[in-house]
Amino acid sequence: MSAPSGIYSKSYEDEIAIARTPIERLALIIGSILLLVFPLITPTYYSVVAIYIFIAIISSIGLNILTGFAGQVSLGHSALMAVGAYAAAVAARYAGLQFLPAIFIGGLAAACAGFVFGAPSLRIKGFYLAISTLLAHYIIFFIIHLPSVAPLLGVPHGFILPDVALGPFTISGTFRNLYFYYIALGLAVFSIITAHNLMRSRIGRAFVAIRDNENAAEVLGINVYRYKLLAFTISSFYAGLAGATYVYFVRVIIPGHFELRVTIEYIAIILLGGLGRIWGSILGSFIIIILSEGIRYITVTYLYVISPEVSAYVEAFKLVIYGAIIIVIILTEPYGVVALLRKVKQYFKLWPFRY
Amino acid sequence: MSGEYTLQVIDLNLSFGGVTAVQNLSFRVPSGQIYSIIGPNGAGKTSVLNCINGFYKPQRGRIIFNGREITDLSPHKRAQIGIARVFQGIEIYRSMSVIDNIMTGRHIKMNANPILCALFIGPAKHEEVRNRAIVEEIIDFLNLEKYRKFPAGALPIGIQKRVALGRALALEPELLLLDEPMSGMSIEEKEDMCRYIIDINEERGITIILVEHDMSVVKDLSHTVMVMDRGMKIAEGRPQEVFKDMRVVRAYVGESVA
């Protein structure tokens, strides 16, 4: 069903390989080359947008693991990104850690926080759980703003992170964005592969089992609470990684990076892309960021030409369109763009014979 | 296998608020048997299974599995020591493929940690492949080859029930709880299911507790039948004997008659 006829796997190892058909392999190679060459042949602005997309992919993969796979709704994702970002920033500033160890520390710190965020999931379910994570979000921000903590973290006007250093190489100056593109790409690929592996292993299956039916999962010997906590922890690791990478990119860490609307945006990304699919996170990040960036660009470029007096109205118009497109996509395909693409794939697989 | 009885239920009492679901119930399931529980709707059959599984905490009573007291054990621990369950409703994972559904049943037999899983190297990968072979064997046993990669939710009900059975088998349990495995099936599907149940019991030596409404099935399959009514045991014995008992017939008045 998933592979065209004529594709045989000689062993189970073959079957679980990532690219199985020649077409898939070709696509993988061409895609990799395109991604590697992209920043070299386009203006830096596109690399910057791409970096945002990569970071969104990392973070939304985390949210998708929690919400899409394990079925636990969270409104605390941006707070976890903040925890990761602040942990990395503190590690870099006070312990002098380099980029990779620092963002790793960020991921771990967020994972620990996520473990705590998930604690209520033993008793609280569904939207109630979402609100408990929302409360956790605000409590984290309250702590960050406490007079005894705030100066240490440079809250609220932020402190500057050191340049990204990889071993003896320091990345700064003119080509900073270019190098950072590759770093973010690498981290995004790392996240995609690890998440893909996790989700096809016993852990991913346990998550889906919990999402679909907790009782059935229990009788299969899955410790539901433990796996929910694990889902929170793993999800938060990606959130922390994304948060840390993000602040390294923008150089300054301020609480304003991680407001609630960021969480909402990530929820939109995974819902739009497709819940419970790693591809959903990738496509969703791509669409949401291109959309918000593109609509801004088009409205500003073309509407200001018509009349320079319309400033605030252009912005309002932009919001209306952005919201409307999200609505239209979901009304067209409630299961997200991934489901839509699968239908198209099926359609063309059978083409020109329809039955 | 320790002892003669795989499961002993002693003086079980369960109530919700003021409503009594199970009352002073004791029974023993001999090892290697198919033990059926029958009774009219609301007799408390499923509640008993839920107590054995650990979903309901009885107010009083003990449950002993293989000589070990499990009354206070959580459901997933009970699964880990060898109690599997197929639910009355179809509770397979609809979005997963048939293979993944049954692979999920192998959960307790696998133990790679998250980091190994994320990197998909070494033990994690070997484990996946090894268990996959066992799953293929179960698929083979239940004749599910055709549907291996279909999302389970898209399959006919009869096949879905078979997948659920396969998933339970993947646990390699000692005790299998089947809650109305035949409901909603055609005659042919029922016949198939009966054969699988007998094979599971005889070839794999798995003790089975069967809750079923179809009396002909119960008669044909069971070694022992227990009859419940309003939370109490009203009869127990070999199928032929039990069905002669007048109380049983009375319990079924107005219900599907044996």
Next chain:
Amino acid sequence: MATLDLITLTQILIAGALTGTLYAPLTLGFNIIYRSSRVVNFAQGELLLIGAYVAYTFTVLVASNLIIGLMLAIIATGLVGPLIERAVLRPLLARPVFAAILVTIGLGISLQGTSQLIWGVTPLAAPVSFPAEPIRIGPIILPSVSVYSALVSTILVSVLLLFYQKTKLGLSMRAAGEDQALAMALGVNVRTVIATAWTISAVSSTVAGVLLSGVFGFVSYYLLFVALRVYVAAIVGGLDSVGGAILGSILIGVGESIGGLLEPSVGPGFRDAFPLLLALIVMMIRPYGLLGTERIERI
């Protein structure tokens, strides 16, 4: 800090409870949509904003009489609510709940833009201005807007309860609130129920918008910040209970007051944080909210 005497404490608690009634209509609006269709409406804040702007339009620009203007505003939003539902949420009936959530997010963004397109970004006059002089009961000072909002909330809830108890539609709504599938099987027209829920929600959001803008004296974008508490209030009270919405709102108000009282000793921002801690504790003890009913899962 001045010594905490009984009068101050009473004052704080009463004022807090009254502030809570400011949130109550909005929480109610959120709650009703959830009850009728299990949709978590992330556009509730935007409904509030639109409601306040519409009220401004009718009271300041269209009608010279305040009461007539407010009536017109309520009618207008009461029509807009179900229209929104019809346009974007109806097609998702019986589709995944998550899709509905995303649609409400998109709806919120669009409504925000629409409000800006129509009413601009300059603060507009509040539809109703409350007297700046407080109402005094002995030594206790109560902001007039809080007192009026308590009054309005009481009326709103009474009317709603009457509607629930006495009308057939109300009965259907209660039935649908308990169990949608069952209600459908019993011949309840779920579409009508959901449309009615959106009407009620839009109207009570408008009422909330009028009251809340009265606190500041003008209508603008900031009303969205206020709306965030609603989710917490709804959860504390219990999502499936009308009484819970009111109780939750009041508790959040009282929590804010107590937090404000303790702020000098705990730290800045405790006024906002304390209700959340309170909510977390409530959820730990009663995971389905104070007045919510726990659903026993059938296995």
Next chain:
Amino acid sequence: MKKVVALLVVVAILAIVAGVLVTQPLTTPAPRPAEKIYVGYAFCLTGPFAGPAEDGIKGIRDYIRIVNERGGVNGREIVLLIEDNEYKPETTIRIFTRWKEQYKLSAFVTCGTHVVAAIYQMVAEARIPYSDTSMAGPFADARKYPWYFPAPLGSYTDHYRAFLKWFKDKWAGPRAPRLAIVWETKAFAPLVKPGVESYAKDLGYEVMVEVVEIGSTSALEQMQRIKAYNADVVATMLPPAETALVLRTAREVGLKAEFVNFLYSIYWEPLVERLGPLAEGTYFGAPFVPWGYDVPGMKDLLEAHRRFHPDDRHTTQYVSGWISAMVLVEALRRAGDDLSGENVRRAWESITNFDTKGLTPPLGFTPMDHRSTTTIWIWKIEGGKFVRVAEVTLPRDDGYLGK
């Protein structure tokens, strides 16, 4: 089939969006000939300060329009790039990166103190003078932030300091005056409060501090504490809605004290109108005149307004935009033909005693100090009008630079 059609529509929309995005800069060659001057305004046209910003951008645009009509700066036309930064740092970063590539920016202007915090480093690396509508003290320290020029309207801290100095000078009470600072911890106030607080203590004030967070609906406890404290002055550092809340609650608890408010929350006619009696008698410090104030510099402004927006709202924020555009144009004029960021910055720092014909006190910058002026006018709201009650000149004291 319907699905597929709908899908195609969506794909088409996305393709157009992506297509325009990709092709646009390629069709317009990136390095443009230098006959035009490009200045980028990433402004908060949505968000909590959208109202003032919208008026401010009109003032800026009208001034630049007039300059262009009169032949531009040194014969070059100024091109204003305006986009909405949504009051968010990340949006600003994307806008800046794009402009930087598409145009040779001579200056970059944003809106929002937290935006400055997040983006300063990036703009400084691009070596482009960076200005802003905000005037937070710490960034005015040119030793630390050499590329940043706060709005040429004093600094927030100085606005409050000038008032405190003036109030202290006329204080005749038997005890030290008591100051209550009401701030929020999430937006701009944390950058203002420490400087004001330490200055007040230096002046001999007794100080207490209260917090009213953004989004509050009640400030009863705080105002009661302030009343119990017997404060003589209340300094609010809050956005408009919270300022309104505080004024109202103060009235309700019967708090009798002088209020000195944040200029962006009060120095704007629509807000004063909305607040009505609540705003009466409150103060604020601002080194620029309101709309229609009778000074020579107002003539051009009124004229421009008459021509470009005959029916439009006339506000103080328009004036502030106009003034900041004046300073910008002056810097560009002094930069001459070399419009590189370095040179524009040098030119900007060479401005001394810039005369705005009464719109502001004389403005000036030095390489060490980017505060435009430390002469602050104290304004009082009387009868819904802004009345100038005093002029206070603070010493350009290094000790307070960056606070």
